[in-house]
Amino acid sequence: MKVIRFLSAGLAVAMLACASEEDATGPAAGTGPSLAVAATYTVRDLGTLGGPYSEAADINNAGAVVGWSRFASGLDLRTHAFLWKNGVMKDLGTLGGGSSRALAINTDGVVVGWSEIKSGATRAVRWKDGVRRNLGTLGGRNSQATDINPAGVIVGWSDVSPGVRRAFIWKNGVMTDIGTLGGASSVALGINPLGVVVGASATAAGEDHAFRWKDGVMTDLGNFGGMFSSASALNNRGQIVGLIGPPPDAVGDELEIRRAFVYHREVKTTIGARHMTSQAEDINADGVLVGTTERWLGDLDPRSDAFVREQGALTYLPELGEPEAGLAGAHGINLAGSVVGFSGPASDQLHATLWKRR
Numbered sequence: 354m355k356v357i358r359f360l361s362a363g364l365a366v367a368m369l370a371c372a373s374e375e376d377a378t379g380p381a382a383g384t385g386p387s388l389a390v391a392a393t394y395t396v397r398d399l400g401t402l403g404g405p406y407s408e409a410a411d412i413n414n415a416g417a418v419v420g421w422s423r424f425a426s427g428l429d430l431r432t433h434a435f436l437w438k439n440g441v442m443k444d445l446g447t448l449g450g451g452s453s454r455a456l457a458i459n460t461d462g463v464v465v466g467w468s469e470i471k472s473g474a475t476r477a478v479r480w481k482d483g484v485r486r487n488l489g490t491l492g493g494r495n496s497q498a499t500d501i502n503p504a505g506v507i508v509g510w511s512d513v514s515p516g517v518r519r520a521f522i523w524k525n526g527v528m529t530d531i532g533t534l535g536g537a538s539s540v541a542l543g544i545n546p547l548g549v550v551v552g553a554s555a556t557a558a559g560e561d562h563a564f565r566w567k568d569g570v571m572t573d574l575g576n577f578g579g580m581f582s583s584a585s586a587l588n589n590r591g592q593i594v595g596l597i598g599p600p601p602d603a604v605g606d607e608l609e610i611r612r613a614f615v616y617h618r619e620v621k622t623t624i625g626a627r628h629m630t631s632q633a634e635d636i637n638a639d640g641v642l643v644g645t646t647e648r649w650l651g652d653l654d655p656r657s658d659a660f661v662r663e664q665g666a667l668t669y670l671p672e673l674g675e676p677e678a679g680l681a682g683a684h685g686i687n688l689a690g691s692v693v694g695f696s697g698p699a700s701d702q703l704h705a706t707l708w709k710r711r
Contacts, residue, residue: 396671399705409693409705411457411685419455457500465498508541543586551584586635592617594633645682659683
């Protein structure tokens with residue numbers, strides 16, 4: 354996982370991707386996607402912690418969901434991390450500050466994300482067996498945990514100095530800087546059961562590139578022909594999803610273009626046939642991926658859709674309320690194909706959402 358929710362979760366990379374057609378580099382990847390007809394989904398509103406807004410970030414194979422929610426109305430914009438299980442949404446609290454967010458949950462129900470502390474700084478946090486643990490930093494002010502694998506190994510990013518972030522791996526109580534691709538900053542966004550990590554890093558040339566890290570070695574996946582790239586998640590097959598930035602010759606509104614991608618065995622496939630923007634956020638062990646597309650690039654009131662891509666076919670998920678009238682996006686998927694994210698009529702009225710395959 355990995356939530357990247359429209360805007361960034363790390364480097365100066367805008368995390369809403371885009372694509373107008375499906376293409377590939379390397380061996381042929383087949384024709385563009387078609388709307389899937391086999392898979393249909395039910396949609397469920399998971400509610401909030403009392404405020405008008407909530408968002409689901411991840412779901413484990415037992416169906417437990419994590420995310421964040423406002424817990425008060427009016428001008429109070431604070432959010433608290435939540436765990437939703439068996440129809441009940443539980444407030445996970447904070448490390449003493451105002452806000453927290455849960456971003457990932459593993460098979461054992463261990464949750465990770467971030468929380469503010471009393472000073473207002475943020476810290477990577479683990480919620481386990483009802484206990485909140487501050488994971489610390491790499492010496493800087495802020496940190497954030499973005500994903501956790503079944504073994505309890507955690508990844509994320511930490512400030513090392515003002516304006517400089519480093520990807521970390523946290524294991525057996527120790528946070529370790531996993532380095533960069535030659536530049537100053539990096540962020541880790543996903544880890545699979547085998548301990549392989551993906552994210553984005555600055556290169557020596559000053560570009561932001563997706564990376565894959567394994568056994569102490571960080572591999573540059575390149576920019577896939579865009580101004581930048583970032584990898585958000587991967588599965589145990591080594592299939593990686595993420596986004597690609599606008600083409601090098603982009604000008605004007607074209608600079609907002611991003612393209613979702615899936616990358617496997619040196620083959621990159623971009624995703625999205627009828628939308629200008631797309632973001633791939635998670636992929637399960639069967640290679641089914643989820644994400645968000647945005648319509649009407651540059652419009653003052655854009656609309657977004659949650660999608661599932663399975664065997665090359667795209668399914669657009671139903672929304673809460675009136676179809677095609679609001680916002681929706683998908684952040685996480687489990688092995689059963691259940692999807693979580695958000696849906697609602699407006700950006701300040703989104704609710705955490707669960708989609709289940711029929």
